Amino acid sequence: MIDFEIDGELAALRHRVDEFVREVAIPAEARDSSEHGLDEGLRTELQDEARKWGLFGPQISADLGGLGLDHRGTAVILEASGYSVLGPQAMHCAAPDEGNIHMLDVIADPEQRERYLVPLAAGRIRSCFAMTEPAPGAGADPSMLLTRADRIDGGWVIDGRKWFITGAEGAGFAICMALTDEGATMFLVDADNPGFRLERTIEATDRAFPGGHCEVLFEECRVDDAAVLGTVGEGFRYAQVRLAPARLTHCERWLGTARRALDFAIDRANEREAFGQKLGELGMVQRMIAESVLDIETSQAMIWRCAWALDQGRPARHESSLAKAHVAEAVNRVVDRSIQICGALGISGDAPLARLLNEVRPFRIYDGPTETHLWAIARRALRDRAADASAS
Numbered sequence: 253m254i255d256f257e258i259d260g261e262l263a264a265l266r267h268r269v270d271e272f273v274r275e276v277a278i279p280a281e282a283r284d285s286s287e288h289g290l291d292e293g294l295r296t297e298l299q300d301e302a303r304k305w306g307l308f309g310p311q312i313s314a315d316l317g318g319l320g321l322d323h324r325g326t327a328v329i330l331e332a333s334g335y336s337v338l339g340p341q342a343m344h345c346a347a348p349d350e351g352n353i354h355m356l357d358v359i360a361d362p363e364q365r366e367r368y369l370v371p372l373a374a375g376r377i378r379s380c381f382a383m384t385e386p387a388p389g390a391g392a393d394p395s396m397l398l399t400r401a402d403r404i405d406g407g408w409v410i411d412g413r414k415w416f417i418t419g420a421e422g423a424g425f426a427i428c429m430a431l432t433d434e435g436a437t438m439f440l441v442d443a444d445n446p447g448f449r450l451e452r453t454i455e456a457t458d459r460a461f462p463g464g465h466c467e468v469l470f471e472e473c474r475v476d477d478a479a480v481l482g483t484v485g486e487g488f489r490y491a492q493v494r495l496a497p498a499r500l501t502h503c504e505r506w507l508g509t510a511r512r513a514l515d516f517a518i519d520r521a522n523e524r525e526a527f528g529q530k531l532g533e534l535g536m537v538q539r540m541i542a543e544s545v546l547d548i549e550t551s552q553a554m555i556w557r558c559a560w561a562l563d564q565g566r567p568a569r570h571e572s573s574l575a576k577a578h579v580a581e582a583v584n585r586v587v588d589r590s591i592q593i594c595g596a597l598g599i600s601g602d603a604p605l606a607r608l609l610n611e612v613r614p615f616r617i618y619d620g621p622t623e624t625h626l627w628a629i630a631r632r633a634l635r636d637r638a639a640d641a642s643a644s
């Protein structure tokens with residue numbers, strides 16, 4: 253049965269998130285002036301407030317202090333949180349911690365849970381996920397991984413350079429993907445390890461992520477055997493555990509952002525006049541509004557479908573790929589059209605839209621650039637059709 257009903261409890265929770273975003277997160281935006289992500293003081297303050305509102309960690313399992321929502325519930329709540337870029341930070345459902353918490357919850361052993369997952373889920377420390385490397389290393393193609401981890405007595409030594417590692421500055425630990433003789437493997441590396449060095453924070457269009465996006469060096473970085481996350485050689489398989497839900501939660505949060513942009517533009521179109529009528533009475537403005545409504549509705553439908561598949565225990569690689577490819581483009585279109593509707597106001601600091609465009613633009617690149625998803629979708633379609641043809 254297909255059912256799009258949101259039950260009473262979840263609807264009440266969404267209403268509470270809407271209030272929280274309106275009363276706490278949006279007013280705090282004026283105080284968010286740091287260059288690379290909001291400062292730690294404001295983040296802590298907002299997270300304390302979210303705890304008081306009973307909204308901390310909606311997607312985090314209940315035994316770790318979260319609300320323990322399933323993927324469908326998470327989709328509804330994270331979309332509402334994303335109406336302000338500070339909403340997900342406050343509610344502790346922002347990347348990269350949100351994806352790392354999910355992955356550690358599935359893979360970490362009891363000792364790793366205690367040491368890394370418990371404080372991370374509680375918001376006492378931050379984390380980062382170190383996969384991407386500057387050319388000629390791993391980017392859209394993870395098989396180009398160059399960072400090495402080699403066995404030494406009682407542990408491993410990691411060497412390699414990573415970049416665009418979100419939140420590395422100020423993180424308590426990194427999850428590093430490195431190549432071993434047995435294949436790609438994930439390692440938990442404490443930030444105070446002398447072999448882990450923060451080289452620089454990279455200038456980027458966005459600034460919503462605490463710690464910014466960093467270039468980091470693993471140089472003769474020694475870790476013991478207990479630092480291996482899961483099994484040696486299974487790193488790419490574990491990355492999939494993280495990737496599908498993490499892609500989806502990005503879609504959910506940025507969909508909320510797109511709604512904010514469109515609401516702003518519609519309010520403007522209802523007020524501002526040109527050529528003797530309201531902007532909203534002009535056909536071409538109506539078209540931009542209608543196309544944005546379509547982008548938002550189709551995005552939500554694809555997100556909910558993927559969330560449903562994840563709730564059935566499926567890996568949902570195809571569904572998350574479809575959602576990511578569509579939502580990243582749709583959200584960017586919505587924010588861009590909203591700016592167009594608002595004219596000069598749209599790109600000014602007097603409106604939130606220019607900031608939002610800077611925030612959503614990188615989403616077309618991270619968690620798989622749109623083109624890699626389209627490529628995978630097309631190959632799957634061609635392969636499935638060929639299999640059908642040979643079976644009949």
Ligand SMILES: Cc1cc2nc3c(=O)[nH]c(=O)nc-3n(C[C@H](O)[C@H](O)[C@H](O)COP(=O)(O)OP(=O)(O)OC[C@H]3O[C@@H](n4cnc5c(N)ncnc54)[C@H](O)[C@@H]3O)c2cc1C
Binds near residue numbers: 618619621624
């Ligand atoms: C804001 C931001 C935050 C990030 N945070 C993290 C993080 O925390 N941790 C981390 O490990 N990484 C992170 N990344 C890195 C991100 O995952 C990579 O940028 C992404 O995987 C693409 O790799 P690349 O930039 O090296 O692009 P490249 O691999 O150089 O690809 C460049 C372009 O080539 C095209 N292309 C690539 N493959 C195909 C294909 N098969 N078909 C057609 N066209 C193709 C696409 O247009 C793509 O954008 C972040 C990136 C950004 C922008």
